[in-house]
Amino acid sequence: MPRTPEKFRDMLHEEMHREHGLISNRISWYVTSQAFLMTAFAASGSQGHDFRWLANWFLPALGFVISLLIAKSVHAALRAMGLLQGEVKKLFDNNMDLEKAPFGIRTPDIHSEGMLAPTWIPRVFMLAWFVAFVMANCKAIGVTLSLLLCR
Helix, strand or coil: CCCHHHHHHHHHHHHHHHHHHHHHHHHHHHHHHHHHHHHHHHHHHCCCCCCHHHHHHHHHHHHHHHHHHHHHHHHHHHHHHHHHHHHHHHHHHHCCCCCCCCCCCCCCCHHHCCCCCCHHHHHHHHHHHHHHHHHHHHHHHHHHHHHHHHC
């Protein structure tokens, strides 16, 4: 079944819109989950609770792994959008008279700036969870390092 350039353009636009929607949904539930994990981390590490294992090891590891997975999934969506954008370019190169809307509105730098938050938020949380892990375990890490260095 042959496609017309207009239908192919519209299909590519729908696929790119879907990828943007996936990124938006992933980041929304991700930030919500990180808020709950950070709250649990703060509560489990406070005085009067015997959940130090939760604060010292489990929650930072869980937060870091979830952050890594989200970063990878956002990267995959961005790669998919890049491939779709390549198809759009080929389509317009081969069909010079094809109307470019909705693709002619955004420039690549606008798209890159718009993707700063989805690409950097997981990285920032990964760093925060790493710092939380180190700070929660600094005494144990210090003892381990001193044992390793003093041998």
